[in-house]
Amino acid sequence: MSKRTFQGGIHPYEGKELTEDKEIRPLLPKSDLVYPLSQHIGAPATPVVKKGDSVLVGQLIAQAGGFVSANIHSSVSGTVKCIEPRMTSNGVKVNSIVIENDGEYREVDAAPVLDDHKLTKEVIRQKVKDAGIVGMGGAGFPTHVKLTPQNDDEIDYVIVNCAECEPYITSDYRRMIEEPEKLVEGLKIVLKLFPNAQGILAVENNKPKAVKVLKELVESEERIVVQSLKTKYPQGAERQLIYVTTGRKIDSSMLPAHVGCVVNNVDTIVNIYRAIREGKPLTERVVTVTGDAVKEPGNFLVKLGTNCEELIEAAGGFVCEPEKVIAGGPMMGKAMSDIHVPSTKGLSALLSFKVDEVAKCEPSNCIRCGRCITVCPGRVVPSVLAKLAEQGNEEAFLANNGMECCECGCCSYVCPAKRPLTQVIAGTRKQILANKKK
Amino acid sequence: MTGLLNVSASPHVRDKKTTTSIMGDVIIALLPATIVGIYNFKLDALIIILLCIATCVLTEGLFQKIAKRKYTMTDLSAVVTGLLLALNLPSTVPFYIPILGSVFAILVVKQLFGGIGQNFMNPALAARCFLVISFTGKMTDFTYDAVSGPTPLALLKSGESVDLMDMFLGTTAGTIGETSALALLLGGVYLLVRGIISYRIPFFYIATVAVYAAIYSATSLGGFSLEYVAGHLLGGGLMIGAIFMATDYVTSPATPKGQIVFGIFLGLLTATFRIFGGSAEGVSYAIILGNLLVPMIEKFTMPKPFGPSKKDKAKKETKEKNEIMPNTVKLFLITLVSGALLGLVYAVTKDPIAEQNEKKQQEAYMSVFETADSFEELEGFDSEEAGKILEDGGFNGSDISGIVIALDSNKEALGYVVTVVSHEGYGGDIEFSVGISANGTVNGIEFLSIEETAGLGMNATKDEFKSQFTGKQVTAFVSTKSGAKAENEIDALTGATITTDAVTGSVNAAIYYCDYLEGGAGNE
Ligand code: SF4
Ligand code: SF4
Numbered sequence: 001m002s003k004r005t006f007q008g009g010i011h012p013y014e015g016k017e018l019t020e021d022k023e024i025r026p027l028l029p030k031s032d033l034v035y036p037l038s039q040h041i042g043a044p045a046t047p048v049v050k051k052g053d054s055v056l057v058g059q060l061i062a063q064a065g066g067f068v069s070a071n072i073h074s075s076v077s078g079t080v081k082c083i084e085p086r087m088t089s090n091g092v093k094v095n096s097i098v099i100e101n102d103g104e105y106r107e108v109d110a111a112p113v114l115d116d117h118k119l120t121k122e123v124i125r126q127k128v129k130d131a132g133i134v135g136m137g138g139a140g141f142p143t144h145v146k147l148t149p150q151n152d153d154e155i156d157y158v159i160v161n162c163a164e165c166e167p168y169i170t171s172d173y174r175r176m177i178e179e180p181e182k183l184v185e186g187l188k189i190v191l192k193l194f195p196n197a198q199g200i201l202a203v204e205n206n207k208p209k210a211v212k213v214l215k216e217l218v219e220s221e222e223r224i225v226v227q228s229l230k231t232k233y234p235q236g237a238e239r240q241l242i243y244v245t246t247g248r249k250i251d252s253s254m255l256p257a258h259v260g261c262v263v264n265n266v267d268t269i270v271n272i273y274r275a276i277r278e279g280k281p282l283t284e285r286v287v288t289v290t291g292d293a294v295k296e297p298g299n300f301l302v303k304l305g306t307n308c309e310e311l312i313e314a315a316g317g318f319v320c321e322p323e324k325v326i327a328g329g330p331m332m333g334k335a336m337s338d339i340h341v342p343s344t345k346g347l348s349a350l351l352s353f354k355v356d357e358v359a360k361c362e363p364s365n366c367i368r369c370g371r372c373i374t375v376c377p378g379r380v381v382p383s384v385l386a387k388l389a390e391q392g393n394e395e396a397f398l399a400n401n402g403m404e405c406c407e408c409g410c411c412s413y414v415c416p417a418k419r420p421l422t423q424v425i426a427g428t429r430k431q432i433l434a435n436k437k438k
Numbered sequence: 439m440t441g442l443l444n445v446s447a448s449p450h451v452r453d454k455k456t457t458t459s460i461m462g463d464v465i466i467a468l469l470p471a472t473i474v475g476i477y478n479f480k481l482d483a484l485i486i487i488l489l490c491i492a493t494c495v496l497t498e499g500l501f502q503k504i505a506k507r508k509y510t511m512t513d514l515s516a517v518v519t520g521l522l523l524a525l526n527l528p529s530t531v532p533f534y535i536p537i538l539g540s541v542f543a544i545l546v547v548k549q550l551f552g553g554i555g556q557n558f559m560n561p562a563l564a565a566r567c568f569l570v571i572s573f574t575g576k577m578t579d580f581t582y583d584a585v586s587g588p589t590p591l592a593l594l595k596s597g598e599s600v601d602l603m604d605m606f607l608g609t610t611a612g613t614i615g616e617t618s619a620l621a622l623l624l625g626g627v628y629l630l631v632r633g634i635i636s637y638r639i640p641f642f643y644i645a646t647v648a649v650y651a652a653i654y655s656a657t658s659l660g661g662f663s664l665e666y667v668a669g670h671l672l673g674g675g676l677m678i679g680a681i682f683m684a685t686d687y688v689t690s691p692a693t694p695k696g697q698i699v700f701g702i703f704l705g706l707l708t709a710t711f712r713i714f715g716g717s718a719e720g721v722s723y724a725i726i727l728g729n730l731l732v733p734m735i736e737k738f739t740m741p742k743p744f745g746p747s748k749k750d751k752a753k754k755e756t757k758e759k760n761e762i763m764p765n766t767v768k769l770f771l772i773t774l775v776s777g778a779l780l781g782l783v784y785a786v787t788k789d790p791i792a793e794q795n796e797k798k799q800q801e802a803y804m805s806v807f808e809t810a811d812s813f814e815e816l817e818g819f820d821s822e823e824a825g826k827i828l829e830d831g832g833f834n835g836s837d838i839s840g841i842v843i844a845l846d847s848n849k850e851a852l853g854y855v856v857t858v859v860s861h862e863g864y865g866g867d868i869e870f871s872v873g874i875s876a877n878g879t880v881n882g883i884e885f886l887s888i889e890e891t892a893g894l895g896m897n898a899t900k901d902e903f904k905s906q907f908t909g910k911q912v913t914a915f916v917s918t919k920s921g922a923k924a925e926n927e928i929d930a931l932t933g934a935t936i937t938t939d940a941v942t943g944s945v946n947a948a949i950y951y952c953d954y955l956e957g958g959a960g961n962e
Binding site: 006007010012013091167239240243248249250251252254259322323324325326328330331332333334335336337338339351353356357358359361364365366367368369370371373374376377378379380381383400401404407409410412413414415416417418420422423426427 | 442443444445446447448449450451452453455456457459460510513515552553554555556636687688690691692693694697740741742743744745746
């Protein structure tokens, strides 16, 4: 397969060697579990339990609050302690269900596993929806919505984002290596929804093992191919991924379905497999706990709702007081003010740095070096957009295609003057989007 | 863990390159050219370089102190400006010129427009142009090995031949840093490898000049001449301009396509200036003019945002217009406007430069005919005819390239200043002027171009040698190795008999020619 790539992008320090050879270890929570009702894009879920109720593993505790929303299930057995606002990794308090863990992990009866011929499109979609599956790369868009385009026949490609282009994170990689069958089976289920589609497993070529394992598995699969992509950040960004795998382009105003594509994350596909073949809802995910501030970086199978502090402990605790802890990767992850927050569906990594290198950077004048322009995968002009954003000139910001920025962070990364380009551009984008909704 | 952690928006990692590290790389890249400059022009060059850097950094610091702005001296950009300015000065300028230029560059061009990143002209180049306009004479006085002479490009322009190897290595006349194409290219490669500049501007700039010169030589100079094209590429500061000045981030387009347009544009301007303009050098003006057009070039070369092309989208939305036409028209207009600006610059600088050349010429005549008050062209002089006359007289190795009449204050003729070319030099042609009184007395000789072996033949330019001819009235000089005794004997230069004979022979030719003129006049 050709090593296709896109224009722009960067090669930051990958940091994957810290955890890429660490097997996924299951982690059992010790303290209370917290389930924020809003850990996906769309309406918050509505609790279906109340204080004092006892719950089982896999039991529905909050129901999707609309079509674009997702169910939430308990990941342990125990008692509902309370429903109250709790701090999340985003730094905001969100109404959450708190469950006291009885440590017994009694499970609800798994949903019936159906024979293949009974798996109609409707059944698959319903099961994905019931299982509360969302995009697990971080965005958290409810998966059943993605899997429901206007016309199933117009979908030509189902792309699985196995690029994992964010530095440090290896959770998807470990899944690919350890449970490749589940990934391929999951993809086959999704392909049932789209009769004309080809499945593409898009892997960056810095993961030769994964490429090899997957290629062997899909050898006999007519509808699935593995594409090895050039290693470059942000190879896994949705628009770039669609372009490099299919040659089709979309802009910010379009959905992948407009060009006949559906894009999903590795863990998402694996969880579709679990929901359909094992009858289990989404209650756990793989999280990479890494960075130079933790003693023993590793990959963990985490029960959703587990306090992040326990993840750090599982990784041997901190070497020293970290200056920064990030939920997600270094490029697009969110810095957390406090690690006493629950792990959620979108948490792919917990990255701790001894030193916050960004805090040391003092922005100076733009020297017009053009680096930001060269690396921008959205092909916009970050230096100009940032200036307009700082001036609050939304009109000019829009005229200069500000909305085509995907907030990948490349421009800020390369800027020698250390200007916070992504930050101010993203700020203005959010404001414009918020105003639109009004 | 108690304290709150640092929170900031993503991304949380940064590339190691900083403004300071980039400036540091530029300085490293300039080192080869700096070293060649100091080697060529010795202490003079070193002093000028240090003066420029010190003045630039101090000016920046002082201004920021007075204006209460943040200090930026440590970002090394002022050092780069100072170094670049120094490399663009001739080594002979008096000390106040580097100081004045540095203050102008930093204060007027950079800081008054808001400091680093805000200036719209390259500070070092703008300062150089300012100096050329204000001190034309001192700024166009080029020497090499202490011999004042025209730059290779000036020779090329007047149709003479140049030594390409000298131009490549840098052993030729020019500003401190522009002479060695090799050293500059080394620096350019370093910048490319370190990712400081892209190939676009230098490549398209140099390529455009090459194509232009090739076409011009093929169509107007009677056949394509590789020497002519190579001379254009290696000479006149094109290398330093294309690699270091045109790629200055602040004053060149940041858009990739814009950089290509910019490079081609500079190439066209430079070649036009050089070939059709008043002076042989065109790089500085071309870049300064180009700088002014950068905002426009950038505007038309903004990258297209990632996404379906307009055409694809138009199928669905059918609203976007084709915008390519107006852009071409605009670019054409830009070229027209810049053409007009270009003419303007020449109007300003042409006369001073011509005047300066004229003055230099007069000074040269004066040095070989001290008693004269002014000089006048000899009417009806024809170099070819003169050559025949010499041949008839048995002077085969010499040619007369020019002759003027020396006049006293009453406009009475005193004699001639003959410019002779000897083809018998060891290292090529030797050109020099000889002042000869009407009675045949030699008043002095002065070299215009000479490329003999350093330390041997080059000693011909020393006063000791030259003065042997002065004040003598003979029909022919002869060289001797055994110590000059007779009036017409000239001490041969140690180890350079060929050079001595070449010069002596041509002096004799000049004497013969003057005698012919005087005699010829008498016959009429
Ligand atoms: S402008 Fe947006 S898309 Fe472009 S590099 Fe910056 S963050 Fe990425
Ligand atoms: S990378 Fe930074 S310094 Fe360079 S052009 Fe962009 S904003 Fe300016």
